[in-house]
Amino acid sequence: MPQNHIRLDLVANIFKALGHPIRLGILEILGTREKCVCDIVSALQADTSNISKHLSVMKNAGILGDRKEGLKVYYRVIMPCALNFVDCAGKAALSAIEDRREALAG
Amino acid sequence: MPQNHIRLDLVANIFKALGHPIRLGILEILGTREKCVCDIVSALQADTSNISKHLSVMKNAGILGDRKEGLKVYYRVIMPCALNFVDCAGKAALSAIEDRREALAG
């Protein structure tokens, strides 16, 4: 494959976009429904411009899509497997914590 | 859940560790087998200290485990679903490229 590094860059970009706790929080809030920016902001009690930038990171990575209706912009997950990732990584993280606890307990 | 942000930080850390093309390359080289650092370095034709640092990022995130045998250190994937992620994100990235191509073609 000649453009292997292009492919890896794209995939890396997806994971980079998932690699921030606020963005994971956004993903959990969205789930399978669309939400406007204002809903996300109030759910996370965060700064609007900050959330807006996180949303655009995920949109650029191809994880989210958006739609404008009146004054509001609605975002939704358009890469369904991203939700699976978070789920599975969450379990992996938890079991890693468990393993560490067991290791410390001996 | 009181320690929600701790959980999200851990998960974010996993994705951050996947969010680099070289680290994805390492993951593809490893697959389900263990390889020594020297094998990875020669497969990727990269700098040893650079690869060593990428390996430790993935190890700290809980994605890789390692084992020393003589002079060599063998790394392996200990978070199997990470391999699925890469696979699925790769397909998602490809279909995003397709969509863009179609959109441009009209």
Next chain:
DNA sequence: ATACTATTTGACTAAATAGTCAAGTAGGAC
């Protein structure tokens, strides 16, 4: 036109990450 709301963008600083090279550690051979 003004005023108001929802969202994005620009400018900036602070912090994290990546790459490189030199130096350090650890194990094996002699």
Next chain:
DNA sequence: GTCCTACTTGACTATTTAGTCAAATAGTAT
């Protein structure tokens, strides 16, 4: 002990990313 190989770490610079605040944009209402 010395030397060599495999790997890791430290120091450093360059680049990227994150957060914040002010300003800009876009739509609605009056």
